[in-house]
Amino acid sequence: MIHQRKLAAFLSVMITVALSGCSGGGKTESHMHTVANMSMEPIKVELNWSPQQVTAGQKVTFEALVTQDGEPVNDAKEVLFEIRSNSNTDKKLEFTGESAGDGTYKAEGIVETAGEFTVTSHVTARTQHSMPSKKLVVQP
Structure with a gap:
């Protein structure tokens, strides 16, 4: 009798687990559909700054143009410009x-x-990460 109760409880738990795994309501399918529609083409990042000739203490505008399949990417999760001294x-x-x-x-x-200096733009967009770098010479 005890074994039958344990077996019934075990089967009840297993059926509940099995049914809960099936009740996604199509969420997996819609997620897969979204992933399938996302381009596998890599993102491209063009790194620039202005002015081109930089003097110490001068304000600089760093710019990253992010594209994918030739189209602009306006939904980047992160864009970070890192400027690292080559001597230190x-x-x-x-x-x-x-x-x-x-x-x-x-x-x-x-x-x-x-x-x-080395300027590196860290761009995370559409499940990808790109880190192009360019040399920057800052004049005294």
Whole structure:
């Protein structure tokens, strides 16, 4: 009798678990449909700044143009500009990019010291991450 009760309780739990796994209401299917419609083409990031010739202490506008399949990406989750000194790798600046529309993200900042730097834009968009870098020479 005890074994029958344990078996009945076990079967009841198993049926409940099995049925709850089937009650997604199509959520899995709609999620799969969304993923299937997302382009597998990599995002492209063009990194620039203005002015092109930078002087120490001058305000600089860093810009990342983000595209996918030749179309602007306006829904990036994160755009971060990292400026790292080439002579002192511990020294770095970070500026958060804000959307300016048409796939363009901008941030303003000031590099206080002269020297050579590496600018890296960290862009996370559409389940992808891109980190293009360019050399920046800041004049005294």
